[in-house]
Amino acid sequence: MTARPGGRSARVRAAVIDATFAELAEGGYLRLTVENVATRAGVHKTTVYRRWGTVDELIADALEHSRDADWPVPDTGSVEGDLIAVADDVARTFADPARRTAPVAVVAAALQSSRAREAMARFYADRHRRAAEVVSRAVARGELPATTDAVELIRLTCAPLFYRVFVTGEPVDREVAERSARAALAAARAGLL
Amino acid sequence: MTARPGGRSARVRAAVIDATFAELAEGGYLRLTVENVATRAGVHKTTVYRRWGTVDELIADALEHSRDADWPVPDTGSVEGDLIAVADDVARTFADPARRTAPVAVVAAALQSSRAREAMARFYADRHRRAAEVVSRAVARGELPATTDAVELIRLTCAPLFYRVFVTGEPVDREVAERSARAALAAARAGLL
Structure with missing residues (x-):
């Protein structure tokens, strides 16, 4: 080209x-x-x-x-605020009928096509890698153990929202986002990640 | 009939x-x-x-x-053992090419059909309700606060496995199941659920 x-x-x-x-x-x-x-x-x-x-x-x-598009990594000053912002971004996307259609269609496509599945996996791996910055900052501030698996903390923060959307069909909102983020953080603070 | x-x-x-x-x-x-x-x-x-x-x-x-079919609720003697068993059942299902096809097809169907979506929501609501018995037993044994949202603890235990299967395309195994269960339990013990 x-x-x-x-x-x-x-x-x-x-x-x-x-x-x-x-x-x-x-x-x-x-x-x-x-x-x-x-x-x-x-x-x-x-x-x-x-x-x-x-x-x-x-x-x-x-x-x-x-x-490749810009995706601003939250920077609220605390790891709790940052993780809530990450989760809330997911919740807002799926709570908005206009914004949810693309990610929902992508999951549907991935269930039918290996090409779409690979592209989706790369997309989320990249998002997780970027979002992991909030964890490195938290480790630098002494908020989390240095051994924390940053990507795993991001996965646990987001997973309960996707589970509701794609499996149980339950709604997602700010409250669900906050609870998911705090639960994931509790696991990280306990040194489990 | x-x-x-x-x-x-x-x-x-x-x-x-x-x-x-x-x-x-x-x-x-x-x-x-x-x-x-x-x-x-x-x-x-x-x-x-x-x-x-x-x-x-x-x-x-x-x-x-x-x-309606029997689904044996784990009873290992500790809430950690029980939650790991719940998560491991999910992991084994999705790690087995023969067993994963039905739940994967159901999620695909739910993305196309509201009838399938409603049936899936009822199915998982029922499974959560049954699995919540491991939490009531834990509360009775004094392992968890009486205020614990039992269904939310089951959701957080299972969500990371479904997230890998349907969104990030990452593998699930016993180790992932144990980490998910222990992370969810840490949040419950911290009184966050």
């Missing part, structure tokens, strides 16, 4: 990725087609077929793009 | 439910059809259509049947 950043190739990619998320939001994974993405993006469908090929590839590329 | 327990109607239901799980295991939610379930169950397809109607109804009924 010879595209300069900001060139035509990058503009096409941005339009196709936006269209992929918009189509996923409207119809979910099962109704996603290369044709509809191309139409919505205003791009010829042969261009989309040539560059992406399949809907799974579109989803994978959309996830890589999101992964 | 006029069926006696163990009568023809119950035998048909059992055969259809077995066939539903077997078809889900083989092809997943997207390839499940009433025709294939009927053929595998050795039942005429009009019988299945009349009694269940759709694949979503088949999945919902299969889940109700599983919900």
